Amino acid sequence: MAQATELLRDWLPNQRWFSGRSSADEVRLVAATLLRESDPAVWHVLVETSRNGQRDVYQVPLSIRPELVERLEYVHVGQTDGGHVYDALHDKDASTAILEHFTEGGRDLGDLVFRAEDGAELPVGETALAMPVEQSNTSLAYGDVALLKVFRRIQPGLNPDVEVHAALTRDGCAYVAPLLGWIDGRWTGSDGVTHEASLAMLQTYLTTASDGWALAAASVRDLYAEGDLHADEVGGDFAAESHRLGEATAHVHQSMAHALPTGQFDAADLATRTDRLIERLDEAVTVVPELEPYLPNLREQVNELRRLEQPVPTQRVHGDFHLGQVLRTAVGWKIVDFEGEPAKPLEERTALDSPIRDVAGMLRSFDYAARYLLITDYDHEHPAYDQITYRANEWAKRNREAFCDGYAKTGAGDPRDVPVLLTAYEIDKAVYEVVYEARYRPAWLPIPLAAVERLAEATPK
Ligand SMILES: Nc1ncnc2c1ncn2[C@@H]1O[C@H](COP(=O)(O)OP(=O)(O)O)[C@@H](O)[C@H]1O
Ligand SMILES: O=P(O)(O)O[C@H]1O[C@H](CO)[C@@H](O[C@H]2O[C@H](CO)[C@@H](O)[C@H](O)[C@H]2O)[C@H](O)[C@H]1O
Numbered sequence: 001m002a003q004a005t006e007l008l009r010d011w012l013p014n015q016r017w018f019s020g021r022s023s024a025d026e027v028r029l030v031a032a033t034l035l036r037e038s039d040p041a042v043w044h045v046l047v048e049t050s051r052n053g054q055r056d057v058y059q060v061p062l063s064i065r066p067e068l069v070e071r072l073e074y075v076h077v078g079q080t081d082g083g084h085v086y087d088a089l090h091d092k093d094a095s096t097a098i099l100e101h102f103t104e105g106g107r108d109l110g111d112l113v114f115r116a117e118d119g120a121e122l123p124v125g126e127t128a129l130a131m132p133v134e135q136s137n138t139s140l141a142y143g144d145v146a147l148l149k150v151f152r153r154i155q156p157g158l159n160p161d162v163e164v165h166a167a168l169t170r171d172g173c174a175y176v177a178p179l180l181g182w183i184d185g186r187w188t189g190s191d192g193v194t195h196e197a198s199l200a201m202l203q204t205y206l207t208t209a210s211d212g213w214a215l216a217a218a219s220v221r222d223l224y225a226e227g228d229l230h231a232d233e234v235g236g237d238f239a240a241e242s243h244r245l246g247e248a249t250a251h252v253h254q255s256m257a258h259a260l261p262t263g264q265f266d267a268a269d270l271a272t273r274t275d276r277l278i279e280r281l282d283e284a285v286t287v288v289p290e291l292e293p294y295l296p297n298l299r300e301q302v303n304e305l306r307r308l309e310q311p312v313p314t315q316r317v318h319g320d321f322h323l324g325q326v327l328r329t330a331v332g333w334k335i336v337d338f339e340g341e342p343a344k345p346l347e348e349r350t351a352l353d354s355p356i357r358d359v360a361g362m363l364r365s366f367d368y369a370a371r372y373l374l375i376t377d378y379d380h381e382h383p384a385y386d387q388i389t390y391r392a393n394e395w396a397k398r399n400r401e402a403f404c405d406g407y408a409k410t411g412a413g414d415p416r417d418v419p420v421l422l423t424a425y426e427i428d429k430a431v432y433e434v435v436y437e438a439r440y441r442p443a444w445l446p447i448p449l450a451a452v453e454r455l456a457e458a459t460p461k
Contacts, residue, residue: 007078017152036097061088095128159198164338173255212323216369246406248333294456314352321361360425370396
């Protein structure tokens with residue numbers, strides 16, 4: 001394994017999920033467990049990287065074969081005396097070596113423990129292919145039966161995705177993919193401290209799933225193509241789906257409140273929360289100075305939270321809720337990825353919050369879906385630009401309202417009844433998006449910037 005670890009120093013920085021931009025200064029093996037001896041040999045490996053004093057732990061299962069396999073060249077890590085080393089998560093023949101340890105009652109391999117949910121039907125013998133979209137994690141689809149989400153950068157502790165899926169599955173929530181199992185790991189870092197963490201989550205594969213962003217985008221494209229018709233007149237009208245999505249979201253929130261801790265923000269908590277929101281606004285301006293003119297008004301609106309007289313119920317929330325996190329299946333909407341914003345520390349991602357945070361996230365997403373084609377497919381010179389902008393506003397408003405109507409219909413409360421909170425969280429999300437787009441997708445920056453401008457114009461309530 002020593003030679004393979006050496007190879008990882010050059011290989012890791014080229015992976016989408018590696019948070020370092022340049023190569024790691026040091027890569028140190030902190031755990032290695034043999035999952036299978038041959039055909040191919042499969043090792044479960046955890047490495048600690050260090051870069052500019054920052055230490056991170058990554059999960060890199062490796063397969064080792066005597067030969068160079070052409071179809072695996074794109075995941076070839078390099079050659080050692082023991083053979084050619086590959087990223088095992090992309091090696092179909094290695095995928096069974098992971099799944100076979102999810103036996104009923106679980107399996108303890110020392111530093112690696114496979115756990116199966118009681119009564120879970122495990123897809124024994126299936127091989128898996130990695131899902132094409134690989135961002136912060138790598139997901140393996142075992143047939144159309146189970147999905148293994150392998151977390152790449154490991155933070156010590158119980159992963160919120162595993163925690164929330166376990167709680168909602170046991171609560172009988174019909175709006176998530178049921179949990180089938182998970183993997184826990186243990187390692188001792190260079191600091192000499194032994195850590196434990198969730199490493200992967202096995203859940204039911206949702207067949208017939210289409211993601212909400214793609215569906216909403218198709219609806220908007222249809223509307224733009226029919227320049228003269230209103231959002232409620234075109235065939236691709238999305239409002240009924242948005243309504244159902246609002247209902248599904250409220251049911252998930254209710255189940256989270258039932259199965260996980262709850263609390264409330266009193267006046268003192270609201271003051272602390274407001275301070276944090278204002279701090280985030282101030283930090284954002286240092287990254288994107290275009291926010292500066294809107295700051296006084298945004299601050300004034302966020303400060304209204306301090307004057308909120310009613311206590312605010314809190315609970316666990318999704319934390320990174322947008323149309324890309326919801327899947328429409330033949331039997332309704334399902335919500336995925338309860339990890340929260342991956343860049344935030346674990347304690348912030350699992351902190352109790354108002355469910356209105358998620359509602360605000362989805363409302364922002366409707367705004368994105370309505371306008372992104374104006375960025376990608378039309379320019380200001382396009383003869384239909386003004387007309388389409390008008391239609392985009394209509395679409396966003398119609399779907400945002402439908403979502404809130406669906407949410408309120410379940411009895412979970414109407415998010416529009418707490419406008420001060422909803423606006424504060426929408427401001428927070430839009431400002432976060434401004435920073436996100438400035439960093440990763442500058443061409444899309446006008447979408448959240450326009451939202452900030454609109455939010456800043458709104459009169460504080
Ligand atoms: N249970 C599931 N069944 C089928 N597809 C899923 C399931 N869960 C997630 N997906 C798909 O995998 C993608 C990535 O999943 P997600 O949990 O969001 O991982 P990541 O945090 O790496 O983005 C989702 O956008 C969705 O399209
Ligand atoms: O990668 P994550 O899903 O954790 O979320 C990050 O990336 C998202 C972009 O993919 C970003 O979402 C923003 O763009 C979406 C359209 O691509 C839009 O639907 C969202 O409303 C908007 O916030 C998300 O903010 C970021 O955390």
